[in-house]
Amino acid sequence: MQYLNTNPAVEEIKEALTVLAAPEKAQFFPKFFKTGKGEYGEGDLFLGVKVPDQRLVAKDYYTRISLEELSLLIASEYHEHRLTALFILILKFEKSKNKAIQETIVKFYLNHLQYLNNWDLVDSGCYKILGRYCFENQREDLLRNLSYSENMWHKRMAVVGTMHHVKKGSFELTKEFVTQNLKHPHDLMHKANGWLLREMGQKNPKELIDYLNRHYREMPRTCLRYAIEKLDEGLRQDYLKGRI
Known part of the structure; x- marks a missing residue:
């Protein structure tokens, strides 16, 4: 065109x-x-x-x-x-x-x-347009393709794009993408991963705790801090100090 x-x-x-x-x-x-x-x-x-x-x-x-x-x-x-x-x-x-x-x-x-091609451009629309569309039309493959991309912005779109799923009480795609990109080298991915885990915990605390108990020791520190931000202080310190 x-x-x-x-x-x-x-x-x-x-x-x-x-x-x-x-x-x-x-x-x-x-x-x-x-x-x-x-x-x-x-x-x-x-x-x-x-x-x-x-x-x-x-x-x-x-x-x-x-x-x-x-x-x-x-x-x-x-x-x-x-x-x-x-x-x-x-x-x-x-x-x-x-x-x-x-x-x-x-x-x-x-x-x-x-x-x-910047975090605000990614975060502002990916879940409101792409994430919602994928959820309502069972087109998770569109987000999954972005998650496997070598482009960091695409990976962030995939993770943040699952926000609509999280708001609807669906967590598997978020956990899949976070786990896949858990050790990404860039801090912006650590923040995105932790942010979506935190949102998952706000919706369903047990889902977050179960995920943390399996993965928190391998999480980058920034990701962990974002993920546990809303937990009570004692539990936060247990995760930060590796006591769980």
């Missing part, structure tokens, strides 16, 4: 975000999202727009922009353009009750993974 090089809706969204940009945020965000040489967000560019403002722009435009047009925005070199495009995509998915349209949105999401 060929896309137009320019589009009024896309240009309006970019202009709206430029108006909302704050110089102090534009200076802070590159440090916060690790854009220095050799860091995980190397080379990313920021306008300096706060997330709540991006959500407002997305809410204003999501019915006025097509997927073809959205492809231009999500491919932008500016982080806020990509994140706003993702917020628009989430709204389109959540507001649609048509399975065919939802499937088209999921295909769009999967075809534009290369632009979801």
Whole structure:
């Protein structure tokens, strides 16, 4: 499919975000999202727009922009353009009750993974779009393919993408992906794994305890700390000090 090089809706969204940009945020965000040489967000560019403002722009435009047009925005070199495009995509998915349209949105999401290249871009949409779609349509293979990818962002999408499953009381996919990627070398995966285990524990404490008792000794410290954050202090210390 060929896309137009320019589009009024896309240009309006970019202009709206430029108006909302704050110089102090534009200076802070590159440090916060690790854009220095050799860091995980190397080379990313920021306008300096706060997330709540991006959500407002997305809410204003999501019915006025097509997927073809959205492809231009999500491919932008500016982080806020990509994140706003993702917020628009989430709204389109959540507001649609048509399975065919939802499937088209999921295909769009999967075809534009290369632009979801930082943790907020991954976490904001993967469970609201892909995770929900996989749960409702028994398409766990889509998440599983990402979990086996060599790309760290894809692996994080798979783990965080199971959040919808966890919220629905289904934990096996989360445990599968966390275990598969438990010893991944990057701290961002340790945090994601621990975060989803913690969420599982919030929903079903026994599931978390059973998983911890099998795996906590081999967990990276960051993963363990995230996973046990909501446990009572005595039990937390038992895990941290290896007394279980």
